[in-house]
Amino acid sequence: MSLVKLLEEEYVKKHPRSxxxxxxxxxxxxxxxTHDGRYVKPxxxxxxxxxxTKKWDVxxxxxxxxxxxxxALLFGYNDKRLRRAIESVLSNIHMGSCTELEIEWAxxxxxxxxxxxxxxxxxxxxxxxAIAMAVRLARLHTGRDKIIIHEGCYHGKWxxxxxxxxxxxxxxxxxxxxPRSVRENTIIVPYNKxxxxxxxxxTGDVACIILQGNAPYxxxxxxxxxxxxxxxxxxxxxxxxxxxxxxxxxxxxxxxGVTPDLAVLGKIVGGGAPIGAICGSRxxxxxxxxxxxxxxxxxxxxxxxGTWNAQPICISAGLETMKIIDRERDEIYPRLYKxxxxxxxxIVKCAEEAGIKVSVGGAPPERPMAFIHPKxxxxxxxxxxxxxxxxxxxxxxxxxxxxxFMPCVKHSDEDLERTENAMWKAMEVLKKDNLVPSCxx
Ligand SMILES: Cc1ncc(COP(=O)(O)O)c(C=O)c1O
Numbered sequence: 001m002s003l004v005k006l007l008e009e010e011y012v013k014k015h016p017r018s019x020x021x022x023x024x025x026x027x028x029x030x031x032x033x034t035h036d037g038r039y040v041k042p043x044x045x046x047x048x049x050x051x052x053t054k055k056w057d058v059x060x061x062x063x064x065x066x067x068x069x070x071x072a073l074l075f076g077y078n079d080k081r082l083r084r085a086i087e088s089v090l091s092n093i094h095m096g097s098c099t100e101l102e103i104e105w106a107x108x109x110x111x112x113x114x115x116x117x118x119x120x121x122x123x124x125x126x127x128x129x130a131i132a133m134a135v136r137l138a139r140l141h142t143g144r145d146k147i148i149i150h151e152g153c154y155h156g157k158w159x160x161x162x163x164x165x166x167x168x169x170x171x172x173x174x175x176x177x178x179p180r181s182v183r184e185n186t187i188i189v190p191y192n193k194x195x196x197x198x199x200x201x202x203t204g205d206v207a208c209i210i211l212q213g214n215a216p217y218x219x220x221x222x223x224x225x226x227x228x229x230x231x232x233x234x235x236x237x238x239x240x241x242x243x244x245x246x247x248x249x250x251x252x253x254x255x256x257g258v259t260p261d262l263a264v265l266g267k268i269v270g271g272g273a274p275i276g277a278i279c280g281s282r283x284x285x286x287x288x289x290x291x292x293x294x295x296x297x298x299x300x301x302x303x304x305x306g307t308w309n310a311q312p313i314c315i316s317a318g319l320e321t322m323k324i325i326d327r328e329r330d331e332i333y334p335r336l337y338k339x340x341x342x343x344x345x346x347i348v349k350c351a352e353e354a355g356i357k358v359s360v361g362g363a364p365p366e367r368p369m370a371f372i373h374p375k376x377x378x379x380x381x382x383x384x385x386x387x388x389x390x391x392x393x394x395x396x397x398x399x400x401x402x403x404x405f406m407p408c409v410k411h412s413d414e415d416l417e418r419t420e421n422a423m424w425k426a427m428e429v430l431k432k433d434n435l436v437p438s439c440x441x
Contacts, residue, residue, distance in 0.1 A: 003429045004383055007390040008042060014394065017058040018046045037070075037401045040389060045398070050077035053408065053415050055398055063398035064415045066405040071242050071370060072267035074321060074332075076410035082271050085320035089312040101319060102310040108322040109269065109279055112249050114259045115238075116279035122288060123277045123315070125308040127241035127266030128156025130276035131210070134262045135160065136302060137284045138208035138235035146205045148187045148197065153212040155239050155264075161210065164188040191216055194224040201232035208235035211260075213243025213252030214363040214370045222258040229261070235284065241266035241276075242370050243363075245322065246336075249329045255364070271317025274308065332409050339407045339416065340369045346420045347374045354427035356436040362404075373404040376436050384435040388426045395422035 012019060022043035025032035033039045046058045053076050055065040068076070075082065089101070106121040124130050135147055147160060151170045155161035159178040163186050166173035170188045187206075189196050200206060209225060211217060229236040238260035243252035245268040253259050262280035269277055278285070287302045308314075325332060344360050351358035351374065361375040362368025376384040389402040397419050400406050405419075430436045 003433045004387045004390065004435075007387060007394060007429065010394050011390050012042060014061060015043075015045060015057065015059050019043050021046045021058065040402055041386065045393065052076045052078065053411050061396070063393070063396050064411075064418050065398045066407065066419075067398065067400045068406045068408045069272050070267065070400075071246070071406045072270065072272045074245065074268050074336075074408055075324065076408045079410075081324060082317050082320055085271070085316040086273070086313055089316045092312055094308075094311050096307075099310070099312060099315070101312060101315050105310070105315045105319040105322070106279075108319060108326060109265070109277070112322060112326060113240075113244070113263060113265070113279055114250050114253050115261065115263050115281070119280045119282050120285035120288075121277060121279040122285065122304075123275065123310040124306050126156070126274055126276040127239075127264060128158050128276070129306070130241075130264045130266060130278050131155045131161055131237075131239060132158045133304070134237050134264050134278050135208060135210070137262065137278075137287055138237065140287050140300075140302065141235060141284055142207045142233060144205050144207040145185045146187055146200075146203075147185060147207055148189055148200060148209040150210075150212065150215060150217075151188055151190050153210075153215055153239075155210060155212060156241070160186050192218050192221040194221060194228060197225065198228055198232075201228055201234055204232075206232070206234050208237050210237045210239055213238055213240040213247065216363060216365045217256075219256050219258070222256050226258050226260075235262060236260040237262045237264065239264045244268060245325055247364070247369060248333060249325050252364075268321060269318045270314035271319075271321035273311075273314035273317045275311075275314040275318060336369065336407065336409050337367065339409070339411045340367070340372060342416050343372050343405050343407060343419065344368055346416075346423055347372070350420070350423045350427040352439070353424070354431040355439050356427060356431050357439055358427070358430075358436060370406060371400065371404045372407070373399075376430075379437040381435050383433075384430055387429050387433065387435055391426035391429050392422050395425055397422040 022032050031039055038044050047055050048058045049056045053064055055063045109121050110116045124133060139145060149161055149164045151164055154165045159182050163175055163183060164170050187200055209229060226236060238253055240251040240263045244265045245251060247255040262278055262284055265277040266275060269275055288304055289301060290297060347360045357377055359375045360368060362372035363370050385402050392399055
């Protein structure tokens with residue numbers, strides 16, 4: 001019997017309650033899940049509790065976790081400081097009024113995020129909504145309709161920006177139901193080819209270009225785009241939903257040294273509670289202003305509500321998170337980089353020891369800090385990723401999706417040792433079952 005089959009049997013045996021819950025879930029949700037990333041075979045693991053870097057499933061199994069609230073939790077689960085911040089506002093949700101807390105929250109964003117320094121901030125419910133707001137500001141400001149996004153990038157579920165997420169072919173996979181008129185206004189370009197972008201900019205039809213902070217752009221490309229956007233009057237939008245407060249306190253814009261016109265924030269800026277935000281130039285965010293000008297108010301300004309805008313739970317948790325970042329950045333980022341480096345090195349070392357061809361994926365490519373994963377190259381069977389997932393879970397490590405790692409600052413040396421041991425066992429399976437070509441083939 002193949003080792004994968006044995007791993008599958010072990011997985012089923014270890015998780016009877018998860019299996020039972022999944023059969024119930026299948027009657028409630030399509031394919032039993034509420035997020036594509038939680039769909040795994042033979043069935044997902046149902047979690048009951050989380051603390052620090054660990055999670056416990058409904059069958060009592062313990063895991064070192066690398067989901068970290070889809071990357072929203074920089075300090076792990078159940079952080080006392082964040083819990084206190086959330087508890088402090090529980091009696092006041094949701095007043096639907098202005099609060100001092102939201103000002104403090106925006107002030108810290110202005111302090112940490114370069115493009116917000118002299119600008120404005122606006123809160124909303126999630127990253128997808130924030131992207132839609134940023135694009136509308138760019139369209140209004142430029143009077144143009146077209147937007148540019150990059151192959152493979154994810155900017156949330158809004159139909160204008162979801163077009164490039166799956167592929168190749170980009171723009172065609174998983175895009176049914178999106179009207180042609182919407183598709184015609186989104187242009188998808190490859191990474192790091194400024195000459196292609198410039199040709200499109202030169203048509204004079206482009207409102208904005210959106211970059212995903214955690215995607216494989218070169219610094220040179222970002223710098224060149226900054227110049228080109230200025231030359232052609234195109235709005236530079238940086239999607240920092242993942243990279244924000246993760247790559248550095250000031251996000252990818254600090255890490256690369258390139259300041260966009262608008263940044264889109266999410267995840268960490270809400271400290272683990274649902275949130276989205278945009279920040280950046282006043283010239284753009286002024287379109288939310290009320291003025292003593294009837295024409296402006298009725299025909300120019302964007303009217304914008306939102307039941308969950310600056311909801312106190314996310315504002316309080318986000319504020320506390322950013323205050324900690326501001327205070328402890330000199331310890332946080334070196335530690336986070338070290339953790340990421342250790343996971344990267346571990347993938348390389350385990351693959352080397354097992355003698356199989358595996359490389360490391362993740363973003364940014366030169367120093368992966370988000371979605372770190374082993375890349376099973378050409379010649380690998382699709383069973384490789386499945387076997388990797390089963391083996392990691394059976395050995396107490398819970399990856400993001402089927403095999404990616406989103407670290408947090410609290411991952412300890414002991415957690416990393418356990419991760420390394422699990423990784424080593426997983427690579428052995430891949431080797432023994434010939435699921436990945438060996439180094440010398
Ligand atoms: C880069 C990026 N942009 C935008 C989004 C959308 O954010 P949300 O899920 O809060 O709508 C995500 C979500 O994972 C993301 O990773």
